[in-house]
Amino acid sequence: MRDPYDAIVIGGGHNGLTSAAYLARAGWRVLVLERRHVLGGAAVTEEIVPGFRFSVASYVVSLLRPEVIRDLDLPRHGLEILPLDGTFTPLPEGAAAAAGVAGPDYLWRVNDHGRTVRELRRWSKLDAEAYEEYGRLMVQMARFIKPILSIVPPDPTGLDPRPFLPLAGVARAFGRLPEAQQAVFIQLMTMSSADFLDQWFETDPLKATMAASGIIGTFQGIRSPGTAYVLLHHYMGEIDGAFRTWGIPKGGTGGISEAIASAARGFGAEIRTEAPVARILERGGRATGVALESGEEIEARHVFSSVDARRTFLDLVEAGSLDEDFVADVRRIRYRGSSGKVNLAVDALPDFRSLPGPGEHLRGAISISPGTEWMERAYDDAKYGHFSRRPYMDMVIPTLVDPTMAPPGKHVISCFVQYAPYELAPELGGWDAQREAFGDTVVDTIAEFAPNIRDIVVGRQVLTPLDLERQMGLSEGNIFQGELSLEQLFFSRPVPGYARFRTPIERLWMCGSAAHPGGGIMGAPGRLAAIEALTADRTGRRGRMRSRNRLRPQLAARTDARSALAARQATASELGGRRA
Numbered sequence: 001m002r003d004p005y006d007a008i009v010i011g012g013g014h015n016g017l018t019s020a021a022y023l024a025r026a027g028w029r030v031l032v033l034e035r036r037h038v039l040g041g042a043a044v045t046e047e048i049v050p051g052f053r054f055s056v057a058s059y060v061v062s063l064l065r066p067e068v069i070r071d072l073d074l075p076r077h078g079l080e081i082l083p084l085d086g087t088f089t090p091l092p093e094g095a096a097a098a099a100g101v102a103g104p105d106y107l108w109r110v111n112d113h114g115r116t117v118r119e120l121r122r123w124s125k126l127d128a129e130a131y132e133e134y135g136r137l138m139v140q141m142a143r144f145i146k147p148i149l150s151i152v153p154p155d156p157t158g159l160d161p162r163p164f165l166p167l168a169g170v171a172r173a174f175g176r177l178p179e180a181q182q183a184v185f186i187q188l189m190t191m192s193s194a195d196f197l198d199q200w201f202e203t204d205p206l207k208a209t210m211a212a213s214g215i216i217g218t219f220q221g222i223r224s225p226g227t228a229y230v231l232l233h234h235y236m237g238e239i240d241g242a243f244r245t246w247g248i249p250k251g252g253t254g255g256i257s258e259a260i261a262s263a264a265r266g267f268g269a270e271i272r273t274e275a276p277v278a279r280i281l282e283r284g285g286r287a288t289g290v291a292l293e294s295g296e297e298i299e300a301r302h303v304f305s306s307v308d309a310r311r312t313f314l315d316l317v318e319a320g321s322l323d324e325d326f327v328a329d330v331r332r333i334r335y336r337g338s339s340g341k342v343n344l345a346v347d348a349l350p351d352f353r354s355l356p357g358p359g360e361h362l363r364g365a366i367s368i369s370p371g372t373e374w375m376e377r378a379y380d381d382a383k384y385g386h387f388s389r390r391p392y393m394d395m396v397i398p399t400l401v402d403p404t405m406a407p408p409g410k411h412v413i414s415c416f417v418q419y420a421p422y423e424l425a426p427e428l429g430g431w432d433a434q435r436e437a438f439g440d441t442v443v444d445t446i447a448e449f450a451p452n453i454r455d456i457v458v459g460r461q462v463l464t465p466l467d468l469e470r471q472m473g474l475s476e477g478n479i480f481q482g483e484l485s486l487e488q489l490f491f492s493r494p495v496p497g498y499a500r501f502r503t504p505i506e507r508l509w510m511c512g513s514a515a516h517p518g519g520g521i522m523g524a525p526g527r528l529a530a531i532e533a534l535t536a537d538r539t540g541r542r543g544r545m546r547s548r549n550r551l552r553p554q555l556a557a558r559t560d561a562r563s564a565l566a567a568r569q570a571t572a573s574e575l576g577g578r579r580a
């Protein structure tokens with residue numbers, strides 16, 4: 001029988017793979033076990049309609065940590081991020097005129113700042129001026145808070161001051177901010193995204209489109225307090241993500257996972273697909289390996305789970321082996337999936353009424369967020385257990401920047417849709433009964449702006465929160481393995497007291513988005529968990545060596561004593577034997 005692995009990683013999503021790559025790079029013998037036939041988790045590419053490949057769940061990237069790209073040399077393993085230019089918000093016919101604005105019924109912001117400011121001037125001179133200042137301020141705020149992404153959160157109840165040192169750096173940086181910026185930071189931590197933006201802008205479609213960043217993946221509306229922080233979260237990617245802006249990975253988001261998997265294999269990690277883990281094995285409060293659903297048991301010195309906290313602690317860990325208070329904390333984590341995904345295979349491009357024909361406006365994000373009332377009403381439906389009759393949508397046509405995803409001349413359209421509450425009102429009969437109606441609502445909503453959509457769809461995939469749970473193992477379909485609300489971040493992710501990737505079971509580590517700093521294609525939890533475990537292991541070994549060295553004279557004395565005793569016993573039995 002082979003020696004146990006140094007580490008088993010449960011789940012081959014991009015974070016599990018990142019942990020595996022870092023651990024293998026440090027010389028550990030590592031095995032990744034993925035439940036599905038394909039790697040990537042929520043960052044996965046699959047051919048759903050013959051000839052059409054989709055980023056099935058996540059579809060754009062910006063937060064991928066530069067240190068992960070660098071350390072794992074991901075470009076050498078095929079990572080390529082293609083730029084996504086701007087955000088186009090189509091508006092209903094006559095919307096501009098109704099707002100007293102000359103020109104077409106859309107709002108179009110591009111990466112060229114000057115062009116965006118000229119477009120905004122059409123709507124409001126004040127907004128055009130404020131936009132520059134707002135952009136500068138958010139970049140400064142994000143620059144100040146961004147180091148949090150690479151910090152291992154200290155335990156607030158811990159007595160050891162060392163883990164607090166990196167945080168002290170952030171606190172000092174806060175102290176150095178001008179007073180006005182400190183006040184803005186407090187606003188960002190406490191306000192709703194819409195209220196925050198109301199202080200800056202008057203153009204309603206601009207506020208609606210910008211506020212949308214604050215609600216992605218949460219069961220909150222643009223007027224719910226706390227959502228302003230998520231605006232900031234998105235700016236963090238824009239200032240130092242892979243390419244300083246949102247981009248599309250070549251080959252879909254699965255391309256990122258495949259590049260990380262290739263790096264991990266290059267460092268010697270083994271990766272098995274179709275290998276669902278049924279149970280985490282433990283002995284004496286320490287993880288010792290896993291049992292697969294097939295019954296196979298595999299031993300390891302450490303176990304890493306990139307699966308969400310509910311699944312890890314309530315399904316995979318043996319019932320009764322965790323403290324009741326800890327289990328209660330896990331049960332309290334809010335998942336409440338609120339998003340769905342509709343992937344369309346089309347044989348022509350959508351033709352928007354407000355800007356007809358193909359053009360640059362289709363090459364970036366297309367945001368169905370024509371006004372703040374639209375956004376709030378979409379949330380109202382969800383509050384009472386219905387999917388939004390007219391949802392907010394973030395659409396992308398990846399084939400315009402990466403034509404390899406569909407047959408020549410054809411396209412894929414990715415529609416991220418909110419709101420689709422996990423818990424539907426009882427009279428709707430559950431998601432299996434509502435899936436196609438939800439898909440139809442998405443297509444009908446797009447048709448309000450681009451009427452040809454119904455004629456060009458040749459295939460579609462509709463993913464409800466229930467499907468995200470079933471297919472990807474995301475509890476309640478939450479896209480981030482737990483809401484990214486302030487009370488579930490930093491010290492408290494996944495639960496208070498266990499934010500340092502450790503768990504109540506020794507050598508069981510959390511390494512997916514359930515851990516700090518949370519969801520999104522970042523690779524941050526995977527990297528930080530691996531570094532924590534490697535450091536703890538090294539410190540543990542050094543500690544064991546030191547205590548062994550310290551004990552050596554005593555051990556020697558004990559050995560001498562033992563030999564003397566053995567010698568005495570031998571002599572005694574010899575004598576006894578002789579006596580007998």
Ligand SMILES: Cc1cc2nc3c(=O)[nH]c(=O)nc-3n(C[C@H](O)[C@H](O)[C@H](O)COP(=O)(O)OP(=O)(O)OC[C@H]3O[C@@H](n4cnc5c(N)ncnc54)[C@H](O)[C@@H]3O)c2cc1C
Nearest residue numbers: 011013014015035041042058059060277512513519520521
């Ligand atoms: C619809 C949707 C849209 C999104 N859009 C974006 C976006 O555009 N940009 C962005 O940055 N982020 C986006 N996200 C979030 C982002 O994709 C995730 O936060 C991230 O991919 C999570 O990675 P992970 O490795 O932590 O976990 P996961 O990707 O959840 O990986 C966990 C893995 O564990 C496997 N697994 C589960 N149970 C077991 C078991 N028992 N045994 C073995 N394996 C198991 C799963 O199959 C999965 O592969 C989106 C997510 C969704 C769902």
